[in-house]
Amino acid sequence: xxxxxxxxxxxxxxxxxxxxxxxxxxxxxxxxxxxxxxxxxxxxxxxxxxxxxxxxxxxxxxxxxxxxxxxxxxxxxxxxxxxxxxxxxxxxxxxxxxxxxxxxxxxxxxxxxxxxxxxxxxxxxxxxxxxxxxxxxxxxxxxxxxxxxxxxxxxxxxxxxxxxxxxxxxxxxxxxxxxxxxxxxxxxxxxxxxxxxxxxxxxxxxxxxxxxxxxxxxxxxxxxxxxxxxxxxxxxxxxxxxxxxxxxxxxxxxxxxxxxxxxxxxxxxxxxxxxxxxxxxxxxxxxxxxxxxxxxxxxxxxxxxxxxxxxxxxxxxxxxxxxxxxxxxxxxxxxxxxxxxxxxxxxxxxxxxxxxxxxxxxxxxxxxxxxxxxx
Numbered sequence: 001x002x003x004x005x006x007x008x009x010x011x012x013x014x015x016x017x018x019x020x021x022x023x024x025x026x027x028x029x030x031x032x033x034x035x036x037x038x039x040x041x042x043x044x045x046x047x048x049x050x051x052x053x054x055x056x057x058x059x060x061x062x063x064x065x066x067x068x069x070x071x072x073x074x075x076x077x078x079x080x081x082x083x084x085x086x087x088x089x090x091x092x093x094x095x096x097x098x099x100x101x102x103x104x105x106x107x108x109x110x111x112x113x114x115x116x117x118x119x120x121x122x123x124x125x126x127x128x129x130x131x132x133x134x135x136x137x138x139x140x141x142x143x144x145x146x147x148x149x150x151x152x153x154x155x156x157x158x159x160x161x162x163x164x165x166x167x168x169x170x171x172x173x174x175x176x177x178x179x180x181x182x183x184x185x186x187x188x189x190x191x192x193x194x195x196x197x198x199x200x201x202x203x204x205x206x207x208x209x210x211x212x213x214x215x216x217x218x219x220x221x222x223x224x225x226x227x228x229x230x231x232x233x234x235x236x237x238x239x240x241x242x243x244x245x246x247x248x249x250x251x252x253x254x255x256x257x258x259x260x261x262x263x264x265x266x267x268x269x270x271x272x273x274x275x276x277x278x279x280x281x282x283x284x285x286x287x288x289x290x291x292x293x294x295x296x297x298x299x300x301x302x303x304x305x306x307x308x309x310x311x312x313x314x315x316x317x318x319x320x321x322x323x324x325x326x327x328x329x330x331x332x333x334x335x336x337x338x339x340x341x342x343x344x345x346x347x348x349x350x351x352x353x354x355x356x357x358x359x360x361x362x363x364x365x366x367x368x369x370x371x372x373x374x375x
Contacts, residue, residue, distance in 0.1 A: 001199070002237045002263045004255045010170035012051045012132070014236075015041065016160035018220075020177040021243040022058035028065030029058055029089060033243075035097050037175075040249035041137070042101035051132045053167065054105075055140045055160040056094065062086035083144035094139050104136045109143035112281065115162055116320075121275055125166050132167070157223045161230035161238075165274045172231045173252060174224050175243035180260035181221055183208050196257055199265040200225075200232045228262040233277050235268030237261065273373040282322045282333055284313030284340050286366070293325050296332055296374060302365035303334070303372060305354075308347040315340045323367070334372030337363040 017037065024030040041052055060079060063086030064072065073079045087109075095105045108128065114120045131138045142159050157174060164172045183204075184192040198205060209222040221240075228238035241248050241259025251258045269277060288296075292307025303323060315321055316339050323332040338346065343366060345357050354361040 001265070002261075004197070004257055004261060007171060007237075007239075007255045007261075008253060010237075011049055012053075012167060012169045013044070013171045013173060014053045014055060014160055014164045014167070014169045014231075015173045015175065015249070016055040016156055017057065017175045017243060018156070018177070019057040019061055021175060022056065023061040029062050029093050031093055031097075034093050035100075037243065037249065038094070038097035038101060040247065042098065042103060044249060044253050045103065045135075045137075053128065053132070053138045053140060053163060053169070054094070055156050055163060056090060057141070057156045059083040059086035059090050059141060059144065062089040062093075065089075080145050087141070087145075090141070091139065098137055104134075106131050106136050106138050108138045108140045109145075110140065110159070111143045111146060114143075115166070115275075115278060116281060118275065121166070128163075128167050157220075157227040158230065161227035161236075162278050164231040164236045165234040165278055168234050168268075169231070169236045171252075172228070172236050172238040173249070174227065174238060174240045175248065176220065176224065176240060177242065177244065178221065178240075179242045179245070180240050181205065181208055181225070181262075185210060195260050197261045197263070200228050200238065200262040201265045205262075225262075230278065232262075232264035232266070233269045233274050235264050237263045269373060276320065276333060276335070276371070276373045277375060283315035283319040284311065284321045284336075286311060286321055286323050286336075286343070288323055288325060288331065290326070293331055296323070296372070300369060302369040303332075303367040304351065304364075305338075305343065305346045305366045306348060306350050308343070308366060311340055311343045311347055313340060317342075317362075321367075323372075330375050332372050332374045334367040336367055337365060 022029055044050055045052055060082045063082030066085050066089060073082055091107050098105050110124060114124060128138055140163055142156060160172060179194060181195045182192040183195055186192040195208060205225055209225045224240050231238050239252055239259050239261050241252065245258060248258060286308050287310040289307050289309050292303060295301040296303060315336060317337060318335055320333055321336045322330050324330050342358060346354055349357065351364040
C-alpha cells in the first residue's frame with residue numbers, strides 16, 4: 001500500500017484540474033492561477049524521468065466568456081459550440097504558460113467511444129506514450145464538440161482516471177475547490193474531519209462522499225471517489241486536494257500530508273482487463289444465479305450459459321456486457337460470445353445443448369475468463 005513517503009519516488013502523474021478552479025468567478029480562465037500550477041508542474045518535470053499528463057476542464061466557461069454569455073447554455077448544441085470556442089483559449093493558455101518554462105504541449109481530444117474501441121484505445125495509448133517520450137505535456141480533454149451526451153460537471157474526473165489506466169500512471173492528482181474528502185459534509189458539520197489516507201475500496205468512503213448537493217458540491221466528491229476506484233485498476237493511487245492550497249503540487253511531490261490519499265487495495269489488472277473494466281457504456285446485461293456469481297468470484301471460472309437467469313438489452317457477439325447478481329449489483333463485465341437473441345435461447349442450458357438449440361456451437365462459454373474482468 002502506497003504511503004505519503006512513497007509519492008516523491010513516483011514517476012508518471014496525471015493531473016486533473018476542474019472548472020471551478022480554472023475559471024475566474026465563472027468568467028473565463030484564471031490565467032494567473034494557470035501560471036502558478038504550470039510552474040509547479042514544470043518544477044516536478046525537471047527531475048530526471050518524471051512525466052506528466054494534464055486533464056483540463058474549462059472549455060465551456062472560456063467559450064461563454066468569449067461570446068459574452070452570462071448564463072450557461074441549456075441545449076446540447078449550444079454547449080458543444082461553447083466548448084469548441086473555448087478550446088481555442090484553453091489550449092492557448094496552457095501552451096503559453098508551458099512555453100514560458102520551455103515545455104511543448106499537445107492537445108489530445110478524446111471521447112468515451114475512443115476508449116471503448118480496442119484499436120482506437122491502443123492507438124491513443126501509443127500516441128500518449130510517444131508524447132511523453134518526447135518530453136511533451138499532453139493536455140487531454142473530452143471531445144465535447146462531437147460527444148453525444150450532455151456535458152456534465154465532473155465528467156473529466158472519469159476521463160482522467162481512464163487516462164491513468166491508459167498510461168499506467170503512478171499517481172492521479174484531482175485538484176478541486178475542496179481540501180479533500182471529509183467524513184461528513186463540512187458545510188453542515190463544523191467538526192467534520194478530513195480523510196487523510198484510506199484504501200480506495202473502503203465502503204465507508206461511499207457514505208462520506210454522499211449525494212449531490214449542487215453543481216460544485218459533494219456530488220463532485222462522489223465522482224472523484226469513483227474516478228479513484230477506476231484509477232486503482234492500474235495500480236494508480238489518487239490524491240484529492242485543493243488547487244487553491246499554496247504550492248499544492250510541490251507539497252504532494254514532497255510527500256506531505258495534503259488532501260486525501262486513496263490507495264489501491266488489490267493488485268493491478270492486466271492491460272486488457274483494465275480496458276474491459278473501463279468500458280463506460282455496456283451493450284446489455286446478464287443476470288446470473290448464485291452459483292455463477294460464486295464461480296466467477298471464487299474460482300475464476302468462465303461464464304457459462306447454464307448460470308444465466310435472464311438477458312437484458314440488445315447486443316452482438318464481441319460486445320461488452322455487464323454481469324449482475326440477483327440484486328442488480330454488477331459483478332463483472334466482459335466480451336460476450338453470443339448475441340442477445342442467441343443468449344436468450346441458450347440461457348440456463350449446458351453447452352452440449354447449444355447445437356441442438358441454435359443449429360451450431362461457436363464457443364463453450366458465454367464469456368471466456370480471458371475476456372472477463374471482476375468488478
